[in-house]
Amino acid sequence: MIFWYRKCLLLSMTNINESMNRFGLGPNVSRLQENVEKQNSDTSQTLDAAVNQALEARFDFLERQKGEFTIFAPKGRISNATVKLFKDKIYDAARYNGCKIIINLRYAVLIDSVGLGVLINSHKTADKNGGMVVFTDVPERIMNNLSMLYMDRYLHFAPNMKQAAKMMTW
Template identity: 30%
Template sequence: MSTIDHARPLVITDEQAGTTTVVRCAGEIDIATVPYLRDRLQQLQIDGPSDLVIELEQVTFIDSVGLGALIGAHKRARVLQGTFTIVCTCRPVLRVLSATALDRVFRVVPTMDEALASIDG
């Protein structure tokens, strides 16, 4: 497990769950913090398993640049023939995903168990 926290309002942790990389984000995903998220996701996807689950339960804000980082990770997962799943029940994040129709592009589920079961099963 690794943690990134560069005195920014975003904490990123990651761990392996079987053949899946799980990334948990807490705080704000915006123009100030997205470079760390983008770089970490890219590194994890290239160096590790191609299946990626991102948990956004503790995200308090996400802007268009943050959405762009998620879109990039989603595209990379497809190129690597992996999966990309978001775990989230947080209303502010779900509203943004819905308003941008990204909830129809990304697989968004309410629990980590559901995300991992669909990949393993």
């Protein structure tokens, strides 16, 4: 049985190599590999840095005070690479007694687990200090993901800024 399996595997590998040569892919693959090897060796090391810079460049974070409300509006990906740009501001605002924070997610593209952790911690901190955080204008795709995680039962959501302000009148 094992012999038969090895024979089939060897035949399939031979067929793949023959197909690559038949379609002219074999020499192209080796040329591509040679070109990659000729490039600067630190190119692969800086690729991750370039990707992170590109993602951070598209991220923006707006903060505004309107009366008793502190409004935050992240734009782009709320991820491990971008939370360092705004988490201290949100946490500082959540530490005030009776804080009223609105986080407008209209322009958020993605929220990863680290970004979600920052949003949950800001909610917890505000709640502990007698304040409230309300998330508003959440894109449908993000809201569906948050609902699957049962965050709609834990966090406060409003369809728009006006409704968010109404939720915080106590």
